[in-house]
Amino acid sequence: MISFQNLNKYYKKNHVIKGITLSINGPGIVALLGPNGSGKTTLLKSFLGMVLPSSGDILFNGESVLKQYSYRKQISYLSQISRFPDNLTVNELISFMKEIKPGKTREHQFIQMFNLQQELEKKMGSLSGGTRQKVNITLALMHDDPLIILDEPSTGLDPLSLKELKKFITEERERGKLIVITTHILSLAEALADDIIFLLEGHVFFNGSMSALLNDQGEINLENAIAHILKSTKKVKDAEDIKI
Amino acid sequence: MKILCIAISFLSWTSIFGNRIEVCPTCAFTTIEEAYKSCENGDTLEIKAGIYKIPNWKIQKSIVVRGEKNTHLISQSGEEIITVEKSNVTIQNISFSGVVTNYLKENAAIRVKRCKNVNILNNTIIDCFFAIYLERTKHTKVYGNTINGNKNNIDRTEAESGNGIHAWHCDSILIAQNDIMHHRDGIYLEFVNNSEMNDNRSHDNSRYGLHYMFSNDDSYRRNIIEHNGVGVAVMFSRRIIMTENTFAHNWGHAAYGLLLKEIYDAEISDNKFTENTVAIFVEGSNRINYLRNSFRKNGWAIKFSGGCESNKISNNDFLYNSIDLVVSSQLNNNTFNGNYWSEYTGYDLDNNKIGDVPHYPVKLYSYIHNQVPESVVLMRSLFVDILNFAEKVSPIFTPKDVKDDAPKMNSNL
Amino acid sequence: MLKILKYSFYEMIRSRWIFIYSGFYLIASMALLLLSNDISKVLISLTNIIIILTPLIGILFGTIYYYNSKEFIQLLMAQALSRWSIFTGMYLGLAAALCISILIGIGIPLIAYGVLGSAELSLFLLLITMACVLSIVFSLMAFLIALKFDDKVKGLSISIFVWLFFAIIYDGIFLLLLLGFKEYPLDKLTISMIVLNPIDLARILILMKLDMSAMMGYTGAVLSKFLGKNIGMIIISFSLLLWVILPLWTIRRVSMKKDF
Incomplete structure (x- = not known):
C-alpha cells in the first residue's frame, strides 16, 4: 500500500533518512518505532507531503505521491497537535473538516465514545488538553478511510478513553484497514501491533512481525527487545537515551 | 412767461440730460464717427446693436456712450479703440475686441487720459492687449465690466500680454464688481492713491491677480482672487x-x-x-x-x-x-x-x-525643507514627526x- | 481555499485582539470627532495614526497568527489540499479581518458623523483604502517572515524590526541621503526611494490629497511631474500593487519548498 523507494532526506547537512526502501501493506496494524531523531516523524511527514524528500520516491497504491495532494483523501491522519484555532467551537471545527473533506463521516460514534456532547459548543481555546486530544481524534478518524496514520494517539488520553480507542483501532483492523502507529508507549504498540518497523539513525533496522522481533532478540517482551537492540548497537551513551 | 419757463426748463433739461443721438445702419447716423461729430457736451450717444469696426476714437467731449446688448466695437487695425481725453465721460454696455499686442505702445480697449469723473460701466472686453488703461485720472469708476484676455496669455512672455485694468498715477478711483481673467495682471496699480478695489473677481491671470506698486492709502475688499500666478502682490x-x-x-x-x-x-x-x-x-x-x-x-x-x-x-x-x-x-x-x-x-x-x-x-521640518526641497515627500512621516518633536523639546534651529x-x-x- | 478563508476569517474576527484593535480605532475616531468637531482635523490626525499603526498591527498580527496556527496548518496539510490554497486561505482570512477592523473602527464613526456628504469624502475613502492596503502588505510580509523563520521569538523580533525599518529608519536614511547629496539633482533618487517603501507610497498618495498646495511649490521637473500629475498616481498605485504581488509570489515559492 505504501512504498518508500530509496528515500533520502537532508535537513541542510543533516542526513535524516538514509536511503530507506520499505513497503507497508495492509491489512493490519504496523507500529513505527525508533528513538528520538531516528527519522520516523520525517518518514511519515514525507508520505503526507509535509516534508519534501531530497531524493527517492514514495508510492501510494502504486502511484507517486510527490507533488500530489488528492491521494490524501484516502488517509485519516491523527497529528500531534496541541493548538487548534482558539475561537472556533468544536462543532464548527467538525463541520469545517467535513467541508474540506467531503464524504460519509461517523463523528457521533466518537462524540459518544469520548462523552463530548457537553463540549460541542465550547470554543477550542477553553478546552483541556485531554478534551482537545479527543476532538483531535474525532476530527482525524471520523472519515472511513482505508489508511489510518496515528501519531502518538495516546497523548493526554485518560485510561478509559485509551481503552475505547484501542478497541476502535482493532475493529478497524478487522474491517481490513492498514493502520500505522507511532508511539512512545511500547505497551500500546505491543498490545496492538502485528508488525514492527524499527528505525535507527535514518535506516530501517528491523521490519517484520512482532514475534520475529522477539525471536531475533531473544527477549520476552517488546520493551526488553528494543533495549537490547539499542545496547547492541552501542550507540547508547546512557540510560536517558533509551527513551524511545 | 409760461413759454419762457418751458424754454428755460427745456434748455436746462438738455444741458443736464443732453440729447440722445443714435447710431445704427438704419439710423440718422450710420457711423460712430459722424454721430460723435454732432455730439455736444452732455449728449448721450447710443450705439445700437451691431458690429462696428472703427479706428481709434478720441472722445474729447463730455458725453455718455451707451451700447445695447450686442453692441460690439472692433478695432479696425488693432489700435486702441477708445481714448477718453475729457472729464465727465461715461462708457457703458459695450463689447470691445481686436486690440492686438504691441511691443511699443500699451494699447487698450479703453484708455482714460488726464481727466476725471469718468465712468466705465458694464462693458465686456475680450481678447484685447490691455483692456482698460487709466492714466493720470481722478475720481473715476470702473464698475461691472467683464474682461477676458487671451487664454494663451498663460504661456506668453510678460511683454506679449497686457493687464486687464491698468492704472497709473491715479487718485480716488473705484474699481468694483469686475470679472477679470486671462491677462498678465488682472488689475495693475502704479502710483495710485486713495483708491478702492472692491468685489472684483480676478482669476487665471498669468502673473498677478491684483498688483500694487508705489501706491498709498488704498484699500481692497471682498475680492476673489483665484488661480493666478500670484494672487495679490503689494509692493x-x-x-x-x-x-x-x-x-x-x-x-x-x-x-x-x-x-x-x-x-x-x-x-x-x-x-x-x-x-x-x-x-x-x-x-x-x-x-x-x-x-x-x-x-x-x-x-x-x-x-x-x-x-x-x-x-x-x-x-x-x-x-x-x-x-x-x-x-x-x-x-x-x-x-x-x-x-x-x-x-x-x-x-x-x-x-x-x-x-x-x-x-x-x-518647526524644524520647515528648515529642512528650505535646505532640500525634495524633502517635501517626507512630510507627515514618523521620522520627521520625531525630529520636530525633538526640536520642540529642546530648540536648536x-x-x-x-x-x-x-x-x-x-x-x- | 474559500472554505479555509471562511474559517480563518471566523477565527480572526472572534479573536480578542481583533476586537481590541477595532475598538481602539472606534474609540480614537470618536474621541477625535468629539474633541475637534472638525472632520478635516480628524482625518489628518487619523492619517498619522494609520500610517504608523496599520503596518505595525498588520505585521504583528500576521506573525503571531501564523505561529499560533502552525500546528493547525500541518493538520490541514495532511488533508487533500494544496499548500497554496491553505496559505492563501489562511492569509485572506487574516487580511479580511484586519480590513474589516479598520472599516468598522474608522468607517462607522466617520460615516455616522456625515463624512459621506462632506467635502472630505475623497480623502476619507483614500485614507481607508490606504489603511487596508498597508494592512495587506504588512501582513503578507508577516507571513513571509514567519514562513522563513520557524523560531517564534526570532520571527517576531524580525517583524518588529521590519516595521521599524519601513516606518522610521528608512525615512531617516532617505532624509540623510537628500541632505548629503543636496548639490545634485535628486528627483530620480527621491522617486526610487518612495517606490521602495510601501509606507512612503501610501503616505505620498495621501499627501497628494492633503498637501497638494505645498507639493506644487516644488520646482524640480521630474519629481513635480511625478507628484502633480496622474502619472504619479498610476506609478504609485502600480508600485503598491507590486508590494502585494511580490511577497505573495515569494510566499508561494517559499511555501512550496518548505518542510513542515
Whole structure:
C-alpha cells in the first residue's frame, strides 16, 4: 500500500533518512518505532507531503505521491497537535473538516465514545488538553478511510478513553484497514501491533512481525527487545537515551 | 412767461440730460464717427446693436456712450479703440475686441487720459492687449465690466500680454464688481492713491491677480482672487487695507496668495486664504496687522523673509496648512497672540478657551525643507514627526521667541 | 481555499485582539470627532495614526497568527489540499479581518458623523483604502517572515524590526541621503526611494490629497511631474500593487519548498 523507494532526506547537512526502501501493506496494524531523531516523524511527514524528500520516491497504491495532494483523501491522519484555532467551537471545527473533506463521516460514534456532547459548543481555546486530544481524534478518524496514520494517539488520553480507542483501532483492523502507529508507549504498540518497523539513525533496522522481533532478540517482551537492540548497537551513551 | 419757463426748463433739461443721438445702419447716423461729430457736451450717444469696426476714437467731449446688448466695437487695425481725453465721460454696455499686442505702445480697449469723473460701466472686453488703461485720472469708476484676455496669455512672455485694468498715477478711483481673467495682471496699480478695489473677481491671470506698486492709502475688499500666478502682490506701498478677500488656489512654484514687499502700516484682516502654495509671502515689511484671517490647507501659511518688524498676528485661524510659519532670523518684535492653530497640542485646564502652554509654530521640518526641497515627500512621516518633536523639546534651529502665548482652543472664525 | 478563508476569517474576527484593535480605532475616531468637531482635523490626525499603526498591527498580527496556527496548518496539510490554497486561505482570512477592523473602527464613526456628504469624502475613502492596503502588505510580509523563520521569538523580533525599518529608519536614511547629496539633482533618487517603501507610497498618495498646495511649490521637473500629475498616481498605485504581488509570489515559492 505504501512504498518508500530509496528515500533520502537532508535537513541542510543533516542526513535524516538514509536511503530507506520499505513497503507497508495492509491489512493490519504496523507500529513505527525508533528513538528520538531516528527519522520516523520525517518518514511519515514525507508520505503526507509535509516534508519534501531530497531524493527517492514514495508510492501510494502504486502511484507517486510527490507533488500530489488528492491521494490524501484516502488517509485519516491523527497529528500531534496541541493548538487548534482558539475561537472556533468544536462543532464548527467538525463541520469545517467535513467541508474540506467531503464524504460519509461517523463523528457521533466518537462524540459518544469520548462523552463530548457537553463540549460541542465550547470554543477550542477553553478546552483541556485531554478534551482537545479527543476532538483531535474525532476530527482525524471520523472519515472511513482505508489508511489510518496515528501519531502518538495516546497523548493526554485518560485510561478509559485509551481503552475505547484501542478497541476502535482493532475493529478497524478487522474491517481490513492498514493502520500505522507511532508511539512512545511500547505497551500500546505491543498490545496492538502485528508488525514492527524499527528505525535507527535514518535506516530501517528491523521490519517484520512482532514475534520475529522477539525471536531475533531473544527477549520476552517488546520493551526488553528494543533495549537490547539499542545496547547492541552501542550507540547508547546512557540510560536517558533509551527513551524511545 | 409760461413759454419762457418751458424754454428755460427745456434748455436746462438738455444741458443736464443732453440729447440722445443714435447710431445704427438704419439710423440718422450710420457711423460712430459722424454721430460723435454732432455730439455736444452732455449728449448721450447710443450705439445700437451691431458690429462696428472703427479706428481709434478720441472722445474729447463730455458725453455718455451707451451700447445695447450686442453692441460690439472692433478695432479696425488693432489700435486702441477708445481714448477718453475729457472729464465727465461715461462708457457703458459695450463689447470691445481686436486690440492686438504691441511691443511699443500699451494699447487698450479703453484708455482714460488726464481727466476725471469718468465712468466705465458694464462693458465686456475680450481678447484685447490691455483692456482698460487709466492714466493720470481722478475720481473715476470702473464698475461691472467683464474682461477676458487671451487664454494663451498663460504661456506668453510678460511683454506679449497686457493687464486687464491698468492704472497709473491715479487718485480716488473705484474699481468694483469686475470679472477679470486671462491677462498678465488682472488689475495693475502704479502710483495710485486713495483708491478702492472692491468685489472684483480676478482669476487665471498669468502673473498677478491684483498688483500694487508705489501706491498709498488704498484699500481692497471682498475680492476673489483665484488661480493666478500670484494672487495679490503689494509692493513698495504704504497704508493699504486688505480685508474680506478670498485668495484661493494660487498654485505653483513661487505662487503666493498674497505677496508683500516693502510694505508699511498695512492691515490684513478677515481674509480667507485657501489652498495656495504660499498664502502670504512677506519680505521687508513692517508694522502690519494680520487679524482674523483664515489660512486653510495652504502649503505655507505665512513665510517671512528678510527683515520684518513690529508685525502683529492675532486671532487668525491656521488650519491644516502643510507648514504654518517660516521665519528668517531677523524676525524681531513681532507678536503672535490668540491665534487658533490646528496643530496645537496643548491643553486648557482652566477652561478659559486659551491654551495653557504657548504654541511654537515654527518647526524644524520647515528648515529642512528650505535646505532640500525634495524633502517635501517626507512630510507627515514618523521620522520627521520625531525630529520636530525633538526640536520642540529642546530648540536648536527654531527661534524660541516666535510663539503664541495665548493660543485659542477653538477656531476664531 | 474559500472554505479555509471562511474559517480563518471566523477565527480572526472572534479573536480578542481583533476586537481590541477595532475598538481602539472606534474609540480614537470618536474621541477625535468629539474633541475637534472638525472632520478635516480628524482625518489628518487619523492619517498619522494609520500610517504608523496599520503596518505595525498588520505585521504583528500576521506573525503571531501564523505561529499560533502552525500546528493547525500541518493538520490541514495532511488533508487533500494544496499548500497554496491553505496559505492563501489562511492569509485572506487574516487580511479580511484586519480590513474589516479598520472599516468598522474608522468607517462607522466617520460615516455616522456625515463624512459621506462632506467635502472630505475623497480623502476619507483614500485614507481607508490606504489603511487596508498597508494592512495587506504588512501582513503578507508577516507571513513571509514567519514562513522563513520557524523560531517564534526570532520571527517576531524580525517583524518588529521590519516595521521599524519601513516606518522610521528608512525615512531617516532617505532624509540623510537628500541632505548629503543636496548639490545634485535628486528627483530620480527621491522617486526610487518612495517606490521602495510601501509606507512612503501610501503616505505620498495621501499627501497628494492633503498637501497638494505645498507639493506644487516644488520646482524640480521630474519629481513635480511625478507628484502633480496622474502619472504619479498610476506609478504609485502600480508600485503598491507590486508590494502585494511580490511577497505573495515569494510566499508561494517559499511555501512550496518548505518542510513542515
